[in-house]
Amino acid sequence: MTPAYYDIALTRKYARDNESSEMLDIALANRVYDIGRFFSQLGVGDIFQRLAASGSTDFASSYAKVEKSANKMLDRLIKDFSAIE
Numbered sequence: 001m002t003p004a005y006y007d008i009a010l011t012r013k014y015a016r017d018n019e020s021s022e023m024l025d026i027a028l029a030n031r032v033y034d035i036g037r038f039f040s041q042l043g044v045g046d047i048f049q050r051l052a053a054s055g056s057t058d059f060a061s062s063y064a065k066v067e068k069s070a071n072k073m074l075d076r077l078i079k080d081f082s083a084i085e
Helices: 002-013 018-029 047-054 059-084
Strands: none
16 A cells, blocks of 8 residues: 555655655655664653753763663563564
């Protein structure tokens, strides 16, 4: 279904011109998935944002606060992914 939707609807039916279709091709060819964002519940991924927002530079302290729970959650994720195989 996805190839048909892309080929027919997006590149032909809804595209205004050839450049629009080409731009869509470029966007889809260069998409990136940041797996870290998917697992942001570990609490580690947003440390730098929190530091910047608070004006702090104390990374070590911020990391120490979430390290134990992040490692527990990471172990659980690894176990869950291992079960998929």
